[in-house]
Every structure is written in C-alpha cells, then in structure tokens.
Amino acid sequence: MRWNCNRNQSGCRKTLRFPCLAAVVSFLSVIEDNDVVVTGWGCVTPLGGDAASTWSRLVSGEGVRGSLGCIPVEGCRVGDGAEAVLPELPWIGAKEVGRLSRASRLALPAAREAMAHAGLLDADGRSVRPLIETSVSTTAGGMELGEAFLRGVWGGSEWRGQAARVARYPTHQQIGDLQRHLGFSGPVMIVANACASGANAIGHAADLIRAGMADMVLAGGYEALCELVFCGFDSLQALSPDACRPFDVDRNGLMLGEGAAFLVIERAGAAKARGAVARARVAGYGHTTDVYHITRPEPAGEPLERAMRQALAKAGMEPGGIGHLNAHGTGTPFNDGAEAAAFARVFGDGIDAVRTTSTKAAIGHTLGAAGAIEAVFCMKALETGELPPQINTATPVAGLANALTRPGDRLQKPAVMSVNLGFGGSNAALVFTKS
Amino acid sequence: MRNGMGICSVGVSCPGGVGVEALLDTAGWPVEGVPEVGRRGAIRQVAKIDCGSEPFNRWRMTPRLRRASPLSHHLIEAVAQCLEARPGIDRARVGVVGAFFLGALEYSVRFYKGLTDDGRRFASPVLFPETVVNSPLSHVVAELGIGGPVYSQTGDTSCWASALRTAQVWLANGDADHVVVVGAEEFNAHELDGLGAVRWFEGGAVLRLAEGAGAVLLGPQGSDQLARITRVVDGFCYRTRGEAVEAARGCLAAIGGGARLADTASTWIRPVVDGLLGGNTVLPLSAGPRYEAFTASCAWNTILATRSAGPVVVPYWGLSHQIGAAEIMC
Known part of the structure; x- marks a missing residue:
C-alpha cells in the first residue's frame, strides 16, 4: 500500500501545481479512514515536564542552558548543557522510582501524558487497551546504569547491586518500564539510527499502519544525559562553549539536552471508531542514508534533500504547502551548512515563507529523542498556530536570512515539516498536516 | 503477518567460518x-x-572498516554473501535492517x-x-x-523478529525491492560480567557464548527462493522469569499450526521451554554444542531452518523482555 494512494485516487492533490492552492485544499480535505492520524502527545524537556508548559516557554523565546548536575563533567572542555527536571511519579512507589533509569524517569511521564491525551488511560492511569504496539527511539537507553556497572567491575566493588544495573540498562528495559507502569503489552520496535531515530520511530509507526500491520502505535523517543555520550561529543569538540546558535554564520557547536516525547498514532478509521479526536495527520515520511562520512553530512545536503522530497511525495504535497519547518539545526558548522543547502534546493524561492526554527537552541540536542520532541512541537504549531522563534541566532546564513522564525510569527499554512540528521548518515523527514 | 516473504539468499560469519556450512556442526568451532x-x-x-585471519579478513583494508569494530566486520561479511549470491538485484533498491542486543x-x-x-x-574522538x-x-x-x-534496531534477542517485521x-509499502535483515553481535569479556550478574550462567543449560553475524536477503514471495517466511509473531512480553512462561505459551499458541518446533533455547529459559513442551520432540538445527550469539543466533537458526524439509517454527527466546517466532516454509 502506498502512502498517498487514497489522496491520489481522489485526485485532490496530485494535480495541484500551485502551492497556495495546495495548502487551501489540504486544509479543507476530509480525513479518510486509512489516513494516519495523531490522537495524543506528551513530552518532557528541559523547558517543562509536559507539552503545555514546554510549549508556553518555547514560543516565548526561552531557552535552557546551565552547569550539569546529573552527570560528572569535570575535565571536559565544555560543562554546560540543558538538563531536565525529572517529573515526580506519584503513581509509582518510591522504591520502584529509585530503581528506574534516568531514561525511564523521562519516558514514563511523557508516554503517560500522550496516552491520557489520546483517551487511552482509565481512572487509575492504566491503559484501557491491553495491547499497544510501540515504535521507540533512543541512542543510549539506560547508559548511566551501564557506566555504573563498568565502574563497579573496574573498581572491584561489591557485586551487590550490579544485577539491577545490568537488568535496567538495555534499551528494551525502558520499554518494559512503560509497559509495566502504564499497563499494556505488545510488539516493540526500538530504532537506534542516532539523531534521526525519533523521526524514524514516528515514521515507522505510520508505516506499520499504512501496511495494515497495526491500528494504533505508541511512538516516540527518549534520551537521558550520560557521561559516555557527553564526553564523546566533547572529545569531538562539537559542543559550543557558550550557546547553540543554529544557522548563524558564527555558530560554534551544539548543546546537549535530554527529554522524551510520545505520540499516539492511529489509523483514522480506528480512531474514529473508538471516539478519539484526530488532532493532526502524519502525511508523509522519507528517510535516506548518507554514506559520505560517519559523523559529517554530505556538504550539499543531497541525501537530506531526497528524504524531504520523499516525505513531500508521500504526502502528495508541493514544497510550497509547508508553512513551518522544524530544522535539525544543531549549531555545528557541518550540519547546518548541509541542511541550509538542502532547504534552498527543496523550497527554492519560496523558502522565506517556510518559517524555520531549530528548537535545539532552546532545549539542546536530545539525540534519540530529538525527532519525537520536535514532532510534538509540530503538533503544537498546528494546534495553536503559534511558532517557536529562532533564538540565539544573530547573523543568519545567507540562504536563511529571512526564513528563520521571528517572535510573533504565526503558521500561515496547515502543513509543517520536521527533519533530522544523525551520525552514520541517517536522514529523516516528516510532514504533518492539520486534521 | 499478512504477507509472507521469500528468502532469496543467506550469509553467515561465525566462529566456524563463513557460509552456511560453517553452522552445520559446531563441534569444530x-x-x-x-x-x-x-x-x-x-x-x-x-x-x-579472529577478524585478522582467513577467511574473515577480506574487509580489513576497506576504507570504512580499517578502524571499525569487529561487529562491523561480522556484519559486512554476512550481508555481502547475501548480495553476492544475487548479483542481478538493484542495490539502490535494497534496504537493510540490523538487529542488535549488545551492539x-x-x-x-x-x-x-x-x-x-x-x-x-582525553576521551578518544576516534573511538566515540x-x-x-x-x-x-x-x-x-x-x-x-x-x-x-x-x-x-535494538532490544533483547527477539528484536530479530521485530527486524523481520520491519x-x-x-516490502509491503514499496520502500524497497529487497531487504537484508542481519543479526550480529561481538564479544567483549565484560559481557561475562554482565551475564554473570544476572545469573545466566547458573542452572538450566550451559551458556556458551559466541560472536558473529547472520543475514537473510528477503523479497516478495516468488520462485527461485530458498524458503519462505510465512508468519512472524512477536510482542509476547514479560518482566520476570515467571511471566516468561505465560509469554512463551502465548507465543507458541499464536504461531500455532502443526509445524515442528526448532530447538533454539539456551541458558535460563531452556528449562522453561522444556517444561512447556512436556517432552515433545523439537527439531535440532545443527550438530555439536549449542552456542549463544543472541541476534546472530536468531539469524543462524532462521538460516538453518531453510534447510529443513517442510514447515518449521523457529522461536526467538528474547531472554530478557519478549518472545517471538517465525514460521519457515521450505
């Protein structure tokens, strides 16, 4: 089954050649049963413990950066990042909370918020559906427990406690925590495509539904700051010593952050049957692999361009239909240069109308969670019409001089795009439209 | 799984050598x-x-693999065998799904x-x-x-089943004409500490560890294929060894049918499986002692099942989160 078969069969999109008209028709289009829709979302970020508080601060132009207290960074070139305040988990016993990995502490409230938003939780906060498929992303899982385990082995410390560290460290154990504490089970797909993983997890959820292999998927990503990964980026000298300035000619590196986000993604017909509200549509997904270099994107951004065009094609849209672009925008010289080049080719002369923001300047780069968190920001943009302004960027690169989102800018078209790039050459693009 | 897939070719890198023959008898590993x-x-x-010795060393001087981990070498050998067996396919339309437990x-x-x-x-920017x-x-x-x-894709051993579903x-959505699914693991001595901590060496069957990779090139069902994967089930999750019994029971009931069950259980789940099957015959896939290489073992078992006559159910005992299985029709 092709992504846009219903749309193309109806003829409402494939013949549209005028971007503004395409946008209007998209806005007016009716959801069909085989469309893939979003019925709920939630997130935890350094800006807040839920989607509403995060969004409120994000659109007002706030950002987070400070000395990290959750991991040891003494000796690193850079010691700052964007640390999240771990939400309280009053529905879980204190003893169990103490056993959870930091990643699970972030993922659990985000997933719970998404499921509640989608009407999937009963009065006790347990899933009303015993089986829910999950499509999830992370790069480090419960890495801090793995680090503690290794330090214990090398330090010859007591063996006591090591079993719990091993048992809670792997990525699938955080999904086990979600299943146990939210009351569901079902197939699990964990993708680890570096920093594009979050977008992959959401795109895969939509793919599962398009293929008729699932009716509902809890999709998202999570990432907790950890010593190994922080020191890794520090060793690459990829961390900015002062601020993350996406698409600025003077950008000098990224800021690491942490967080989690989940979306409930469903086949529209199934959502309608259970009385759920279709809040947005997952209209297109593209993903490609860049084999140029293990950590550096191809400078012209051609693989990213292909991913963006794939997503647009699957959505049956022209580039001019996109009103907002949540860019990857890490603030590193290589990434932002390749991205800007890809954006220029995809959007051409219309790029100034695509209000573009990298929210990593505000919450840091959350790696495996980034694509999922940014998808939630896209949901909020579609829901409210507000857009997060680009902060920290004083002198934009030439191609994006008039495209970066300014305070007060509002969404003018009912479609948004989110893109992510990652180590190993992972590229992913998602198109969301209003329902 | 609504639509079956055909296994077009396979690739193996294991301690016994390269190619499927190296899996048939592990006594010489x-x-x-x-x-x-x-x-x-x-x-x-x-x-x-030993990635530096024949026949494993053919990739050691390629630009991207000179400094790469042993895992990369295991992977590329298995994937390359799949593609070399099918020189006519368009590699631009081939997708790859990797399944990893330890990565x-x-x-x-x-x-x-x-x-x-x-x-x-002084953290190493080369290693990171x-x-x-x-x-x-x-x-x-x-x-x-x-x-x-x-x-x-990551997860416990059963993420191999999830990779098959991907x-x-x-294939169903037309994103690729063929897909290589590859499971691979590399050994590090700290693995022993970790598995020792969670008592995988205690009780039940002896746990002998191995490393390597196995790959299957999948395409839509057609002629000239080694076998078909007619069904994949996964998502039978558990948190405790007690819950694993129910998960195993659920998985075997879901895959159902009269197909023979391949003998794939090791370590702590072996007694669980033996208890469930009540002494019923399971199909040995190879001779020699059983080695556990997690997702690589899932791949190897799938590959070995293609050599059996008739339908075979290959269980993927996830060992710490979930259980899956595939039905292989030869």
Whole structure:
C-alpha cells in the first residue's frame, strides 16, 4: 500500500501545481479512514515536564542552558548543557522510582501524558487497551546504569547491586518500564539510527499502519544525559562553549539536552471508531542514508534533500504547502551548512515563507529523542498556530536570512515539516498536516 | 503477518567460518576459556572470530572498516554473501535492517575505559563515533553500495523478529525491492560480567557464548527462493522469569499450526521451554554444542531452518523482555 494512494485516487492533490492552492485544499480535505492520524502527545524537556508548559516557554523565546548536575563533567572542555527536571511519579512507589533509569524517569511521564491525551488511560492511569504496539527511539537507553556497572567491575566493588544495573540498562528495559507502569503489552520496535531515530520511530509507526500491520502505535523517543555520550561529543569538540546558535554564520557547536516525547498514532478509521479526536495527520515520511562520512553530512545536503522530497511525495504535497519547518539545526558548522543547502534546493524561492526554527537552541540536542520532541512541537504549531522563534541566532546564513522564525510569527499554512540528521548518515523527514 | 516473504539468499560469519556450512556442526568451532573481569575464578567457554585471519579478513583494508569494530566486520561479511549470491538485484533498491542486543560493545567499553583512566579531556574522538549503535551498519551500506532504507534496531534477542517485521513493512509499502535483515553481535569479556550478574550462567543449560553475524536477503514471495517466511509473531512480553512462561505459551499458541518446533533455547529459559513442551520432540538445527550469539543466533537458526524439509517454527527466546517466532516454509 502506498502512502498517498487514497489522496491520489481522489485526485485532490496530485494535480495541484500551485502551492497556495495546495495548502487551501489540504486544509479543507476530509480525513479518510486509512489516513494516519495523531490522537495524543506528551513530552518532557528541559523547558517543562509536559507539552503545555514546554510549549508556553518555547514560543516565548526561552531557552535552557546551565552547569550539569546529573552527570560528572569535570575535565571536559565544555560543562554546560540543558538538563531536565525529572517529573515526580506519584503513581509509582518510591522504591520502584529509585530503581528506574534516568531514561525511564523521562519516558514514563511523557508516554503517560500522550496516552491520557489520546483517551487511552482509565481512572487509575492504566491503559484501557491491553495491547499497544510501540515504535521507540533512543541512542543510549539506560547508559548511566551501564557506566555504573563498568565502574563497579573496574573498581572491584561489591557485586551487590550490579544485577539491577545490568537488568535496567538495555534499551528494551525502558520499554518494559512503560509497559509495566502504564499497563499494556505488545510488539516493540526500538530504532537506534542516532539523531534521526525519533523521526524514524514516528515514521515507522505510520508505516506499520499504512501496511495494515497495526491500528494504533505508541511512538516516540527518549534520551537521558550520560557521561559516555557527553564526553564523546566533547572529545569531538562539537559542543559550543557558550550557546547553540543554529544557522548563524558564527555558530560554534551544539548543546546537549535530554527529554522524551510520545505520540499516539492511529489509523483514522480506528480512531474514529473508538471516539478519539484526530488532532493532526502524519502525511508523509522519507528517510535516506548518507554514506559520505560517519559523523559529517554530505556538504550539499543531497541525501537530506531526497528524504524531504520523499516525505513531500508521500504526502502528495508541493514544497510550497509547508508553512513551518522544524530544522535539525544543531549549531555545528557541518550540519547546518548541509541542511541550509538542502532547504534552498527543496523550497527554492519560496523558502522565506517556510518559517524555520531549530528548537535545539532552546532545549539542546536530545539525540534519540530529538525527532519525537520536535514532532510534538509540530503538533503544537498546528494546534495553536503559534511558532517557536529562532533564538540565539544573530547573523543568519545567507540562504536563511529571512526564513528563520521571528517572535510573533504565526503558521500561515496547515502543513509543517520536521527533519533530522544523525551520525552514520541517517536522514529523516516528516510532514504533518492539520486534521 | 499478512504477507509472507521469500528468502532469496543467506550469509553467515561465525566462529566456524563463513557460509552456511560453517553452522552445520559446531563441534569444530574454536573455543577459548575467558575469565570474567570482575570476579576471579570464573572462566567461560567462548567461541570467537579472529577478524585478522582467513577467511574473515577480506574487509580489513576497506576504507570504512580499517578502524571499525569487529561487529562491523561480522556484519559486512554476512550481508555481502547475501548480495553476492544475487548479483542481478538493484542495490539502490535494497534496504537493510540490523538487529542488535549488545551492539558496539567492544568500542563502547574501550572508549569509556579510556576516559575513566585517562580523564575526560582525553576521551578518544576516534573511538566515540564507533560506539554509536548505527555506525557499523553505516559502514556496511557505504562499502557495499546499498541505497535503500536502513534501520539499526535494538532490544533483547527477539528484536530479530521485530527486524523481520520491519522488512515486511518496507516490502509491503514499496520502500524497497529487497531487504537484508542481519543479526550480529561481538564479544567483549565484560559481557561475562554482565551475564554473570544476572545469573545466566547458573542452572538450566550451559551458556556458551559466541560472536558473529547472520543475514537473510528477503523479497516478495516468488520462485527461485530458498524458503519462505510465512508468519512472524512477536510482542509476547514479560518482566520476570515467571511471566516468561505465560509469554512463551502465548507465543507458541499464536504461531500455532502443526509445524515442528526448532530447538533454539539456551541458558535460563531452556528449562522453561522444556517444561512447556512436556517432552515433545523439537527439531535440532545443527550438530555439536549449542552456542549463544543472541541476534546472530536468531539469524543462524532462521538460516538453518531453510534447510529443513517442510514447515518449521523457529522461536526467538528474547531472554530478557519478549518472545517471538517465525514460521519457515521450505
């Protein structure tokens, strides 16, 4: 089954050649049963413990950066990042909370918020559906427990406690925590495509539904700051010593952050049957692999361009239909240069109308969670019409001089795009439209 | 799984050599005693691969693999065999799904040891990129000229079943004409400490560890294929060993049918499986002692099942989260 078969069969999109008209028709289009829709979302970020508080601060132009207290960074070139305040988990016993990995502490409230938003939780906060498929992303899982385990082995410390560290460290154990504490089970797909993983997890959820292999998927990503990964980026000298300035000619590196986000993604017909509200549509997904270099994107951004065009094609849209672009925008010289080049080719002369923001300047780069968190920001943009302004960027690169989102800018078209790039050459693009 | 997939070709890199014949009898696999790092006295039998020797060393001078981890070498050998067996297919339309339980363990441990011993300022910028889970598969697609979608998936051993489902999605949606699904693991001595801590060496069957990779090239069902994967089930989750019994029961009921069950259980879940089956006959897939290489073992068992007559159910005992299975029709 092709992504846009219903749309193309109806003829409402494939013949549209005028971007503004395409946008209007998209806005007016009716959801069909085989469309893939979003019925709920939630997130935890350094800006807040839920989607509403995060969004409120994000659109007002706030950002987070400070000395990290959750991991040891003494000796690193850079010691700052964007640390999240771990939400309280009053529905879980204190003893169990103490056993959870930091990643699970972030993922659990985000997933719970998404499921509640989608009407999937009963009065006790347990899933009303015993089986829910999950499509999830992370790069480090419960890495801090793995680090503690290794330090214990090398330090010859007591063996006591090591079993719990091993048992809670792997990525699938955080999904086990979600299943146990939210009351569901079902197939699990964990993708680890570096920093594009979050977008992959959401795109895969939509793919599962398009293929008729699932009716509902809890999709998202999570990432907790950890010593190994922080020191890794520090060793690459990829961390900015002062601020993350996406698409600025003077950008000098990224800021690491942490967080989690989940979306409930469903086949529209199934959502309608259970009385759920279709809040947005997952209209297109593209993903490609860049084999140029293990950590550096191809400078012209051609693989990213292909991913963006794939997503647009699957959505049956022209580039001019996109009103907002949540860019990857890490603030590193290589990434932002390749991205800007890809954006220029995809959007051409219309790029100034695509209000573009990298929210990593505000919450840091959350790696495996980034694509999922940014998808939630896209949901909020579609829901409210507000857009997060680009902060920290004083002198934009030439191609994006008039495209970066300014305070007060509002969404003018009912479609948004989110893109992510990652180590190993992972590229992913998602198109969301209003329902 | 609504639509079956055809297995067009297979690839194997294991301690016994390369190619499927190396899996048939494990008695000749090279074995060495490896001590746990953290506890004196515990020596475990491990079957390892020497990537610097024949026949494993054909990739060591390729640009992307010169500094890559052993995992990358295991992966590329298995994937390359799949593609070399089918020279006519368009590699630009081939997708790859990697399934990993332990992932890039060797370089991750080495990187973290370095920053712990030498100081964070001296963490290695060369090693760090190789610790990223999807780096090994990135090397593979770059060197082999593969142009389709690529996912690196993680989880317990059963993530092999999840990877098979991803392949089915891509084939069903037309994202790729063929998909290589590859399971691969590399050995590091700290693995012994970890598995020792969670008591996988105690009770039940003896746990002998191995490393390597196995790959299957999948396409839509058609002629000239080694076998078909007619069904894949997964998502039978558990948190405790007690819950694992119910999960195993549910998985076997879901895959159902009269197909013979392949003998794939090891370590702590072996007694669980024996108890469930009540002494019913299971189909041995190979001769010699059983080695556990997690997702690589799932791949090897799937490949071995293609050599059996008639339908075979291959269970993927996830060992710490979920259980899945595939039905292979020869």
